[in-house]
Amino acid sequence: MTDRRRQILDAALAIADENGLAAVSMRAVAQRVGVTPMALYPHVRSKADLLDGLVDRMLAELLPASASPADWAARLAALGHELRAVARRHPAAFTLLLARPSVTPDAVRATDAVYQALLDAGVPDEHVPRVERLLSTFVLGFAASEVNGRFSAGTRNPRARRAQFDEDQVRAHHRLAKVLDEDIDWDAEFDADLDDLVRIIEAYRR
Amino acid sequence: MTDRRRQILDAALAIADENGLAAVSMRAVAQRVGVTPMALYPHVRSKADLLDGLVDRMLAELLPASASPADWAARLAALGHELRAVARRHPAAFTLLLARPSVTPDAVRATDAVYQALLDAGVPDEHVPRVERLLSTFVLGFAASEVNGRFSAGTRNPRARRAQFDEDQVRAHHRLAKVLDEDIDWDAEFDADLDDLVRIIEAYRR
DNA sequence: CTTTGCGATCTACAGTGTAGAGATCTACAG
DNA sequence: CTGTAGATCTCTACACTGTAGATCGCAAAG
Numbered sequence: 254m255t256d257r258r259r260q261i262l263d264a265a266l267a268i269a270d271e272n273g274l275a276a277v278s279m280r281a282v283a284q285r286v287g288v289t290p291m292a293l294y295p296h297v298r299s300k301a302d303l304l305d306g307l308v309d310r311m312l313a314e315l316l317p318a319s320a321s322p323a324d325w326a327a328r329l330a331a332l333g334h335e336l337r338a339v340a341r342r343h344p345a346a347f348t349l350l351l352a353r354p355s356v357t358p359d360a361v362r363a364t365d366a367v368y369q370a371l372l373d374a375g376v377p378d379e380h381v382p383r384v385e386r387l388l389s390t391f392v393l394g395f396a397a398s399e400v401n402g403r404f405s406a407g408t409r410n411p412r413a414r415r416a417q418f419d420e421d422q423v424r425a426h427h428r429l430a431k432v433l434d435e436d437i438d439w440d441a442e443f444d445a446d447l448d449d450l451v452r453i454i455e456a457y458r459r
Numbered sequence: 460m461t462d463r464r465r466q467i468l469d470a471a472l473a474i475a476d477e478n479g480l481a482a483v484s485m486r487a488v489a490q491r492v493g494v495t496p497m498a499l500y501p502h503v504r505s506k507a508d509l510l511d512g513l514v515d516r517m518l519a520e521l522l523p524a525s526a527s528p529a530d531w532a533a534r535l536a537a538l539g540h541e542l543r544a545v546a547r548r549h550p551a552a553f554t555l556l557l558a559r560p561s562v563t564p565d566a567v568r569a570t571d572a573v574y575q576a577l578l579d580a581g582v583p584d585e586h587v588p589r590v591e592r593l594l595s596t597f598v599l600g601f602a603a604s605e606v607n608g609r610f611s612a613g614t615r616n617p618r619a620r621r622a623q624f625d626e627d628q629v630r631a632h633h634r635l636a637k638v639l640d641e642d643i644d645w646d647a648e649f650d651a652d653l654d655d656l657v658r659i660i661e662a663y664r665r
Numbered sequence: 666c667t668t669t670g671c672g673a674t675c676t677a678c679a680g681t682g683t684a685g686a687g688a689t690c691t692a693c694a695g
Numbered sequence: 696c697t698g699t700a701g702a703t704c705t706c707t708a709c710a711c712t713g714t715a716g717a718t719c720g721c722a723a724a725g
Contacts, residue, residue, distance in 0.1 A: 394600030406560030
């Protein structure tokens with residue numbers, strides 16, 4: 254990757270962070286780099302390629318977390334927490350991680366780190382790729398839902414939401430009224446989810 | 460919802476199914492409805508509103524699956540399978556389900572069905588909303604990954620992918636070489652994942 | 666020196682979402 | 696029946712998008 258390409262991706266990511274994904278136009282990126290729009294094309298094949306580059310950049314931010322701790326569960330937790338941190342740093346661009354497949358070196362390395370953790374945990378070889386997909390799907394989905402509002406939209410003002418319905422159309426919502434009205438600690442929720450998933454992994458131990 | 464709005468959403472969804480999300484322009488939708496572009500606006504506040512309408516439409520397709528079976532595990536499985544079916548029918552538009560929060564009546568009813576299944580399973584009230592989010596996040600993420608290529612891009616040609624790396628950079632990939640080269644049965648994988656998740660739910664039984 | 670090739674620029678084009686002004690039609694009040 | 700209000704639709708126009716194509720300057724290679 255050339256310096257220029259990195260510079261372009263940095264500018265695009267900064268624009269997305271500040272003004273949303275829709276504000277990332279070739280013209281806006283070019284202006285931020287201090288160059289004409291068409292000058293981007295030697296370094297970025299197309300706008301789609303630029304967005305794929307953003308996916309790489311975010312995955313690269315994730316990688317350092319995959320190396321450190323010795324305990325497999327701690328390593329998985331560190332990866333999960335770091336992914337959420339990436340999502341908070343780049344909420345608008347984060348959606349791309351679920352929309353655009355990536356097979357760049359950094360993506361493969363991140364996957365490998367999870368494979369290794371599962372092997373260390375004693376998961377049999379034939380289950381490892383599937384369980385990795387289960388974990389990464391959940392963690393990506395959670396972080397994306399958190400920043401793009403899928404979670405909070407549903408929980409904001411739960412009382413008003415319930416009020417629109419006949420009681421017997423949303424019986425469970427009424428039964429859970431007390432719990433649903435409480436504030437949610439997303440850090441705690443994520444950790445609880447990780448605990449549940451770790452229990453799945455432990456069940457595969459021989 | 461007026462007939463006209465439904466007709467517009469149907470046209471938009473059909474275009475997305477046939478030619479991808481990018482082909483869904485106000486002009487294209489209008490032409491398919493047999494009307495001028497600006498004639499859409501009395502029924503659809505904006506293009507964003509139109510896309511939100513697509514989310515509703517897809518959730519409405521999901522709802523029938525929430526009613527039938529008596530056994531809670533069967534009900535959850537039916538919902539999951541139906542969601543995957545929706546994803547296969549509308550692969551391009553399905554991405555919107557993870558990108559745009561939805562709190563329409565149908566969305567609340569679907570959530571309520573999952574709440575009810577978890578209550579029937581004996582999950583304590585205080586865990587139900589969180590576990591529902593865990594499940595829906597995974598299932599939405601899985602179906603989206605399946606149709607938009609996040610899974611298949613990573614698994615296509617795994618041999619070639621490994622070859623780009625030094626062995627010690629992706630040690631787990633090499634250890635798992637045999638498993639990674641096998642074809643994947645996505646139906647079986649999804650069912651295995653559901654089994655794992657059901658085990659989480661059962662662990663909460665009192 | 667010339668030649669090659671790459672990065673940057675400028676212009677241009679087809680396509681986008683939608684604001685704003687009018688036209689047309691339906692339904693109801695007098 | 697006429698008059699009017701309101702909704703739906705059409706037309707035009709505007710600012711903006713991604714990028715094809717031609718051109719220019721400059722650094723390295725022969």
